[in-house]
Amino acid sequence: MDNHENHDHDNLHCLFGLHELPIEPHGLFWQDDFITPEHETQLLSIFRSLDWPDRSGRLALHYGYTFDYTTFGVDPNVPFIPFPEWLIPLIPKVPQHNDKNQTSQASQASQEVGRPPDQVCLQYYPPGSGIPPHVDAHGAWDELYALSLGAPTLMEFRQGERRVEVDLTPRSLMCMSGDSRLHWTHGIKKRKTDPLPDGRVRPRGERWSLTYRWVRRGECECGDLALCDVARRRGGIEKEMRSVK
Numbered sequence: 001m002d003n004h005e006n007h008d009h010d011n012l013h014c015l016f017g018l019h020e021l022p023i024e025p026h027g028l029f030w031q032d033d034f035i036t037p038e039h040e041t042q043l044l045s046i047f048r049s050l051d052w053p054d055r056s057g058r059l060a061l062h063y064g065y066t067f068d069y070t071t072f073g074v075d076p077n078v079p080f081i082p083f084p085e086w087l088i089p090l091i092p093k094v095p096q097h098n099d100k101n102q103t104s105q106a107s108q109a110s111q112e113v114g115r116p117p118d119q120v121c122l123q124y125y126p127p128g129s130g131i132p133p134h135v136d137a138h139g140a141w142d143e144l145y146a147l148s149l150g151a152p153t154l155m156e157f158r159q160g161e162r163r164v165e166v167d168l169t170p171r172s173l174m175c176m177s178g179d180s181r182l183h184w185t186h187g188i189k190k191r192k193t194d195p196l197p198d199g200r201v202r203p204r205g206e207r208w209s210l211t212y213r214w215v216r217r218g219e220c221e222c223g224d225l226a227l228c229d230v231a232r233r234r235g236g237i238e239k240e241m242r243s244v245k
């Protein structure tokens with residue numbers, strides 16, 4: 001068989017069923033159709049029945065551990081909030097990472113089972129709402145996974161003057177790792193419509209996302225003084241940077 005057509009595909013990296021998007025920022029991994037449309041419909045009706053904070057704009061509900069930014073660890077004073085039944089099948093099977101102390105046997109076992117995330121956040125974005133450009137704190141968290149549900153919405157990645165839009169399509173699972181996680185910010189503009197590359201203007205609808213976070217084992221060594229809370233702390237740079245978590 002002529003391998004020509006598969007050539008590009010061969011160069012894409014794969015990560016537990018996700019493939020790396022052939023764009024900059026590097027390190028963005030993707031899987032379409034993480035769940036079926038029927039499953040999504042059921043979930044949206046569950047989400048609508050949850051007890052959300054009573055205010056406008058983006059709303060969030062948290063499950064699992066709460067992170068304490070003064071001790072840079074899990075807050076022992078806030079009990080683990082158990083994952084609800086509907087959440088269990090939505091957890092990506094991600095092998096335990098960044099745990100250098102594991103034996104290879106333990107590592108193999110966790111590759112099969114997967115280490116559950118330490119925190120899961122369900123967010124609701126009413127049409128027109130967004131999230132400011134930020135990096136999720138490097139010191140606290142490892143890679144970040146996000147499942148998108150409901151209306152498609154553009155996310156903007158930024159590095160200096162560079163801007164790259166990624167369409168967060170419903171039922172897709174995205175993993176931010178490497179550059180996309182550490183050296184570019186991400187955010188969703190507050191606006192009623194998204195301009196698409198083909199010239200169409202797409203009205204925003206209701207969007208939900210589930211973000212999955214694993215506490216980082218060991219310190220972040222990326223050294224990015226602009227975006228890394230660890231590098232800034234080590235460098236004695238006090239000023240808080242733009243970080244929502």
Ligand SMILES: O=C(O)CCC(=O)C(=O)O
Nearest residue numbers: 123131136146186209211
């Ligand atoms: O809604 C999303 O898909 C991502 C939200 C986000 O960036 C965050 O919660 O840190």
Ligand SMILES: [Fe+2]
Nearest residue numbers: 134135136186
């Ligand atoms: Fe984020």
